[in-house]
Amino acid sequence: MSSNNLDQLYRRVIMDHYKTPRNKGTLDTNSVNIEMNNPTCGDRILLTLQVEDGIVKDAKFDGEGCSISMASASMMTQAVKGQPVENALKLSHIFSDMMLGKEYDDSIDLGDIEALQGVSQFPARIKCATLAWKAMEKGVQSEEKS
C-alpha cells in the first residue's frame, strides 16, 4: 500500500472532522434547507443555513457519505459560520480553485480546510469534497434572492 500518497489524502485533521463532525444536525427555525446528493455514489447532505442581514448566522449539516465528503461538510460549516455571505462565497471560490489544482488566493487563512488540498490529486474524489460547498452556495444564493 502506498501510504505516502494516501497520507496526503487522509490527513489526521480530516479524519478528526469525519469522526467528530462539527455542526452536525439541523437548524429548526428561520433556516434555508438544501438537500444535495452525488447521484453516482450515494453521498447525501442536508444543509441548513440561517442567513440574516447578509450574514451566515448559523449552519448545520446532516447526511451520509465518505470521510472526504463528511469532513469537508464539517469544515465548511465551521468556516462560514458568522461570515458575511460575500466571504462565504469567496471561500467557496477559493476552495473550488484548490480542488481543481489551480493557484488560489492564500491571503485568507483557510484553517482546517487547507488539509483538503491533497484531494486535488485524486480526481475521482473531488466531487466528494465539493458537495457541501455547492449546497452552501445554492443556499445563500436562494436566500439572497428571496
Place this chain on the structure above:
Amino acid sequence: MISKEIKSYFPILNQEINGHPLVYLDSAATSQKPVQVIEALKNYYEFDNSNVHRGVHTLGNRATEKYEGAREKVRKFINAKSTEEIIFLRGTTTAINLVAQSYGRANVEEGDEIVITYMEHHSNIIPWQQLAKERGAVLKYIELEEDGTISLEQVRAAITDRTKIVSMVYVSNVLGTMNPVKEVAKLAHEVGAVMVVDGAQAAPHLKIDVQDLDCDFFAFSGHKMVGPTGIGVLYGKKALLNDMEPVEFGGEMIDFVGLYDSTWKELPWKFEGGTPIIAGAVGLGAAIDFLNDIGLNEIEKHEHKMAAYAMDKMSGIEGLEIYGPADPAKRAGIVTFNLNDVHPHDVATVLDMSGIAVRAGHHCAQPLMKWLNVSATARASFYLYNDESDIDRLVEELRSAKEYFNDVF
C-alpha cells in the same frame, strides 16, 4: 479449461496502476477485451468497413455478411429459434426501453400491473416506472428473502390476473443472486403476462437458452461479455415482435416510403433504425467465439469457484460484512461488501492506490441499497481472467486498509 494463460489474451491487464500490477475486479461494470475482439474490430475497419444492406459493391456485401453473421452467432449463443428474434441495439437499457415503449404501450392499460423485484438495476426499474405513470398502471415489487434471494411464494403473492408484464434480473449485479427466471416465466404465463429477463449479468457467465427459459424477452449487453461497448441484444419471441411497432423511425428500418405513410421492413430490421452498430456487432461476434472456445459451463464453474474462494477469505477479515446469499453456489462471481467504519469510497481509493479496481457506490440499484439499509457498498466482481492470486491481493489490501484507517482514527 480456464488456465492462467487466459490473462495473457487481455493486453490491458498487463500494466501497473499506481506502481502495482493491476488487479481488475470490476467486470460486473464492464469486462476487459481480449486481443481476439480488438483484432476483429481493427480488421473490420481496416478491410471490410462499409454500410450494410445497400449498395452493390463488394465491401457492402462483406460488411453485411459480417453483420448478419454476428446475428447468427448471437442466435446460437442464446439458442433462439431464428435470427428474426435477434435485434441489435445499444445495450440492455435500450432493449428494456424498447419493450416498455413498444410492447408496454400497446398492451398495458389503466389498472394493469407490472411486476419487478427489489434487486433490479435502474435500467429495469425506470422504463417500467415511466410506463406505469403513462398508462395509469401499477408497478409492484416482489419482496426478497432475508438472504437476498427470491422465493416463488413471493412471486405468486405478487402476480395476479391484472399482471401484464413480469420483469426480473437473471443475476443480480449487487448480490450476485441467480434468480429462478424459468419458474417465474411459468407463473407469469399462467396469468397471461409476458416475462422479460434482464440478462446483463447472466449472458457473460452462464449458458443461456431462451427456449428452455421460455422467457418472452431477454436483454443483454456486449461490453460485459468481453465485447465492445455500444452493442447489445434484445431477444423477443417472433410472434410478439411481429405485432410490435418500432420506436425509432428513419433509414434502414423502412420498406416503402411514401409522402404521408410508410411501411416497415420485416423482422428484425424494423427495430434497427439508422445505420446499425456494425463494428459493435462484429466485435460481439468475436466475443462470442472467444467465450465459446472456453465454454460457458467452464466459465460458470470458474466463477462459482472464485466466489467461494473470495467469500471464504474475505469472511476471515473482522468487521467485513458480505451481502447476498451465503451459499456461493447460489451466486455468480460478485461479492458486495462493507468494511465496518470505513466508507466504501475510502475502501475503493485505498485499494486503487494498490492497483486494485473495485466498484464503490450504489451500483445503479438504489431501491436495493434501501432494502439492505446501506447508502453504498463496495463490490468485487470476477471474470474468467481472474484467479485466486487476485483475490489474495484483494484480501491482503483490505486488511491493510483496515489497519490504515484504524491508525488514522
